[in-house]
Amino acid sequence: MSRICQLTGKKAMGGNKVSFSNTKTRRQFKVNLKRKRFFIPETNEWIVLRVSTSAIKNINKKGISACLKEAKANGLLG
Numbered sequence: 001m002s003r004i005c006q007l008t009g010k011k012a013m014g015g016n017k018v019s020f021s022n023t024k025t026r027r028q029f030k031v032n033l034k035r036k037r038f039f040i041p042e043t044n045e046w047i048v049l050r051v052s053t054s055a056i057k058n059i060n061k062k063g064i065s066a067c068l069k070e071a072k073a074n075g076l077l078g
Contacts, residue, residue: 005051005055006076007051010052011031013028014026015027032052032054034052042065
């Protein structure tokens with residue numbers, strides 16, 4: 001399973017690790033993913049999603065239903 005947020009679509013991005021001597025080597029910035037259960041009151045059921053911590057903050061702000069609608073509109077959820 002790839003490390004991609006199911007709601008926002010965030011995934012690892014590349015960059016440089018810069019040492020004290022300013023030598024640059026390639027590295028990856030990975031997404032901070034958590035496996036979390038959410039309750040959907042409209043359907044009265046629980047779902048499990050792999051979401052980034054920024055997506056969890058978004059869910060706390062907007063609500064799970066609004067975030068799921070956005071993800072479906074963006075083609076991230078089936």
